[in-house]
Amino acid sequence: MSTDFSVPGFRAAGVCCGIKARDLDLALITSDVLAAVAGVFTRSTVVGAPVEVSREHARKGRARGVVVNSGISNVAMGQRGLRDAREMTKLAARALDCAPEQVLVASTGVIGEPLPMAKLRKGIPKAAAALDRAGLPRAAEAIRTTDTFAKIRSVTGRIGGKTVKLSGMAKGSGMIEPNMATMLSFLVTDAAVSPAFLRRLLKQSVDVSFNKVTVDGEGSTSDTVLLMANGLAGNAVLRSASSPGAGRFAAMLTELCEGLAQDLARDGEGATKLVTVEVSGARNPAQADLAARRIANSMLVKTATFGGDPNWGRILQTVGAGRVQVDLQRAEVQLGGVTVFRRGSSAGAAARRRAEARLKDHEVTISLSLGAGRSKTRIWTCDLTYDYVKINAEYTT
Amino acid sequence: MSTDFSVPGFRAAGVCCGIKARDLDLALITSDVLAAVAGVFTRSTVVGAPVEVSREHARKGRARGVVVNSGISNVAMGQRGLRDAREMTKLAARALDCAPEQVLVASTGVIGEPLPMAKLRKGIPKAAAALDRAGLPRAAEAIRTTDTFAKIRSVTGRIGGKTVKLSGMAKGSGMIEPNMATMLSFLVTDAAVSPAFLRRLLKQSVDVSFNKVTVDGEGSTSDTVLLMANGLAGNAVLRSASSPGAGRFAAMLTELCEGLAQDLARDGEGATKLVTVEVSGARNPAQADLAARRIANSMLVKTATFGGDPNWGRILQTVGAGRVQVDLQRAEVQLGGVTVFRRGSSAGAAARRRAEARLKDHEVTISLSLGAGRSKTRIWTCDLTYDYVKINAEYTT
Numbered sequence: 001m002s003t004d005f006s007v008p009g010f011r012a013a014g015v016c017c018g019i020k021a022r023d024l025d026l027a028l029i030t031s032d033v034l035a036a037v038a039g040v041f042t043r044s045t046v047v048g049a050p051v052e053v054s055r056e057h058a059r060k061g062r063a064r065g066v067v068v069n070s071g072i073s074n075v076a077m078g079q080r081g082l083r084d085a086r087e088m089t090k091l092a093a094r095a096l097d098c099a100p101e102q103v104l105v106a107s108t109g110v111i112g113e114p115l116p117m118a119k120l121r122k123g124i125p126k127a128a129a130a131l132d133r134a135g136l137p138r139a140a141e142a143i144r145t146t147d148t149f150a151k152i153r154s155v156t157g158r159i160g161g162k163t164v165k166l167s168g169m170a171k172g173s174g175m176i177e178p179n180m181a182t183m184l185s186f187l188v189t190d191a192a193v194s195p196a197f198l199r200r201l202l203k204q205s206v207d208v209s210f211n212k213v214t215v216d217g218e219g220s221t222s223d224t225v226l227l228m229a230n231g232l233a234g235n236a237v238l239r240s241a242s243s244p245g246a247g248r249f250a251a252m253l254t255e256l257c258e259g260l261a262q263d264l265a266r267d268g269e270g271a272t273k274l275v276t277v278e279v280s281g282a283r284n285p286a287q288a289d290l291a292a293r294r295i296a297n298s299m300l301v302k303t304a305t306f307g308g309d310p311n312w313g314r315i316l317q318t319v320g321a322g323r324v325q326v327d328l329q330r331a332e333v334q335l336g337g338v339t340v341f342r343r344g345s346s347a348g349a350a351a352r353r354r355a356e357a358r359l360k361d362h363e364v365t366i367s368l369s370l371g372a373g374r375s376k377t378r379i380w381t382c383d384l385t386y387d388y389v390k391i392n393a394e395y396t397t
Numbered sequence: 398m399s400t401d402f403s404v405p406g407f408r409a410a411g412v413c414c415g416i417k418a419r420d421l422d423l424a425l426i427t428s429d430v431l432a433a434v435a436g437v438f439t440r441s442t443v444v445g446a447p448v449e450v451s452r453e454h455a456r457k458g459r460a461r462g463v464v465v466n467s468g469i470s471n472v473a474m475g476q477r478g479l480r481d482a483r484e485m486t487k488l489a490a491r492a493l494d495c496a497p498e499q500v501l502v503a504s505t506g507v508i509g510e511p512l513p514m515a516k517l518r519k520g521i522p523k524a525a526a527a528l529d530r531a532g533l534p535r536a537a538e539a540i541r542t543t544d545t546f547a548k549i550r551s552v553t554g555r556i557g558g559k560t561v562k563l564s565g566m567a568k569g570s571g572m573i574e575p576n577m578a579t580m581l582s583f584l585v586t587d588a589a590v591s592p593a594f595l596r597r598l599l600k601q602s603v604d605v606s607f608n609k610v611t612v613d614g615e616g617s618t619s620d621t622v623l624l625m626a627n628g629l630a631g632n633a634v635l636r637s638a639s640s641p642g643a644g645r646f647a648a649m650l651t652e653l654c655e656g657l658a659q660d661l662a663r664d665g666e667g668a669t670k671l672v673t674v675e676v677s678g679a680r681n682p683a684q685a686d687l688a689a690r691r692i693a694n695s696m697l698v699k700t701a702t703f704g705g706d707p708n709w710g711r712i713l714q715t716v717g718a719g720r721v722q723v724d725l726q727r728a729e730v731q732l733g734g735v736t737v738f739r740r741g742s743s744a745g746a747a748a749r750r751r752a753e754a755r756l757k758d759h760e761v762t763i764s765l766s767l768g769a770g771r772s773k774t775r776i777w778t779c780d781l782t783y784d785y786v787k788i789n790a791e792y793t794t
Contacts (some may be wrong), residue, residue, distance in 0.1 A: 220559070298613075299614070300613060315439070320443025325442060344473060386787075393703045
């Protein structure tokens, strides 16, 4: 992984504007020139005000930047919430000398409390003054809530004879009082891509990465992934899958999103293990996804993984309870690459002991072949630990 | 609640046949005369051998009894499992002097291990010899796995001028090594009911009781509810909803099933609180059920409940993430009867403190009105605690 995350033509900043006592709580990411923009937002029926505003602005296809605060989520605040989210875009637009519609916005943190607009009125110009080519890592710090580490990654590739850089940050399913898990990710590239194609590419990559992460089966009112492409790499504009280099760019984007998605799972609340759930042999893609989600979200499987227990029974149980088609005689369960169940019964005590040893790793793969078809999928999750309960039961008291 | 659980014409026993070291592990429940029988079984696509056999036998509509062991579940054992389950019915039939098809069977415990048939060949006649009019509580003991208390209840009513008794036992979502949550319940009554109507009544009652309990969103391969009605009360046989007394009997059955269902939630693994989730104002019954299940199974809501945190944000979040239709301006959240969210925002700090006090109770009600329609439902669950993680992560190591 590169340690230089800067992307030509982008500047970023992370500052403390006082929403949190001392920590960075305000990020600004901006392109020097108007960039193509694409967004993927929460599918929840309960949506935060910043999502409403960003959705509207992203629809225009071009943007100069995004302003993000952590500490307060601006959710469930009615008309006031919308007014405040719009004002954040106006404040950033004024500092960047662009139209408010060219700024997107995201907020994460407490719900049901108003944004301290006085602090943001001072903080946003302060963030604009701090914009820096090397500022992405500080922005990644500023969007954290209970994430135990900042998540930032970068990939580089050649597109149509030009070197293209793609960097991104994410914040995870951290929870802060009294609140909900929000996933935010902001991606920037100097590739030249049309807004319509950028939207399609982002949707595709999110589907196989962020949408395949689950820590506890929840989705938030504020989940947002934004991608800005400013074109400064000078490649011929990618307009469709048949544009030269489009496949390469799509692969870079997916690689970046997958990396960040894994970081999110690895940093799930209280997690000690990154768990990859692989399902194959499903009757169709929907059944594969359902089986993988049942396993990944099963409290019984998650606690067994925490305890290092090679419990194939719980895996079959949760898939069966989810009404997934499975042919037990053809099904197979592997834990850490060790087959523990096949041909309708246990693979025996020796296999069990080998699997037990593998489950002590910090990265664990659970594989289930359903024996019912040819569809497959992969999902990332983490284990369920005492610390998950501690973080979520005790943090307000 | 009555403490005399006996029902005319039924005898029961609970003995130790040696599957467990010392505890009762074998139950036999039998009617002196051939009784109408109805069963409701797991909807899982992965089904235990005893469920296959009992389903087949229940279809005949008449039975003399049920034999149940705890300790080993006889699941995922292929043809051998089926053979063993059938032999259990034969052993009981021989002892009861009836046809094997007139005996139902259930097993709960470890999966992937064979039943110790030698022990059962001695144990089942021993149980038959121990059959007693007052034996239901011992049978309730014998079907326990990690249940912290035996669950047995009784109701009495007048049906068509006759006194009718209805008693039942259940075992909960206890988990034993290396295994899955299984819910078993056995109900007996001296009412006279036709097999077809008994089936309909049982289905209706199970839908609003056992099917409304969730501890961790799992269902087992072995879930079974059986009801035997031997007719010795002498009432005119109930054949349809228009039979005199049918409504009264249906109400008794639902009351019994609801009571046992609440016992299961109260005794969820590691639980400190019985949680009733009430959803109203849903667009249709499916949306009401989905919303209630989202809330009841949400790890975030369950940990907040454990921690006594009046976190309405998590309740709205999980419902939104489940794509339930909600009108935030008309929605209302009550915790322990205290309104904490209404008209799009928090009900304030004083309400929050009052709700916090209520959440210290051992019985907590979470109510959500979605403001989107007129359907409603109710689900029982429990909180998510350190002990849940402990029980499920550590028990094999």
